[in-house]
Amino acid sequence: MxxxxxxxxxxxxxxxxxxxxxxxxxxxxxxxxxxxxxxxxxxxxxxxxxxxxxxxxxxxxxxxxxxxxxxxxxxxxxxxxxxxxxxxxxxxxxxxxxxxxxxxxxxxxYTGQDIASAFVASATVFVVMAILGTVTKKDLSRWGSYASAALIGLIVAMLINMFLKSSAANYIFSFIAVIIFTVLTAWDA
Incomplete structure (x- = not known):
């Protein structure tokens, strides 16, 4: 041993x-x-x-x-x-x-074109960030804790917006979610 x-x-x-x-x-x-x-x-x-x-x-x-x-x-x-x-x-x-x-x-x-576009875009982002997270020499451990905290904040904000029903907030939350999940994918890999 x-x-x-x-x-x-x-x-x-x-x-x-x-x-x-x-x-x-x-x-x-x-x-x-x-x-x-x-x-x-x-x-x-x-x-x-x-x-x-x-x-x-x-x-x-x-x-x-x-x-x-x-x-x-x-x-x-x-x-x-x-x-x-x-x-x-x-x-x-x-x-x-x-x-x-x-x-x-x-x-x-949704239409087939909408679904295909969303799938190709999300698959591309996932693959690129997984590769980046795997091959980078930079320590991404802090990014994960920041992105996790941001995800919790986003979930709380989305729950509040369920009552406010703001389409502008939903649109902004979509962009924020993409950024958070992009960072989390790189960190997780």
Missing amino acids: YNFDQEPERRHLVDEAGLNSFLSKIYGYMALAVFVSALSAYLTMTVFASQMMSLMVHHPWTMWLLLLIPIVLTFAINFQTTRNPVASFILLMITAIVYGVTFAFIAGT
Whole structure:
């Protein structure tokens, strides 16, 4: 057994090849989850559209269930990650399907061009910031705490704006959210 107390300077060594392999694997899982969500959304709005609309009309609480299930699944994934990676992967795919179904109903109010533009823009920002956060030599640890604090402030402001109903504030909050999540993506990577 190696005693790190004998050589404290070795504690900070990182196996870069192993880290890059791990990050590639994680990003691959996330890409698969996004694909599964997109496929679920597509199938929900095309092949199963009449069944899903009928379900929503006859059981309006179903939308609340679709919004709450991912929260429960996220906690289950966090609990299962180290105990059972296969179960975590299955829960991730179930979460992706539920998000796909949920987003299908939200996306039903927008055109295909709007959705494609939003997807391409957000995917591009995510990929660029993930790469930047992975390869940069700069310490981004402080950025994460600032962005997390800003995210909490944004959520509070958005909750207040639910009562004020200011479209101008919603527009400004959209830009702020993009900046916050861009910083959080770079920090997290």
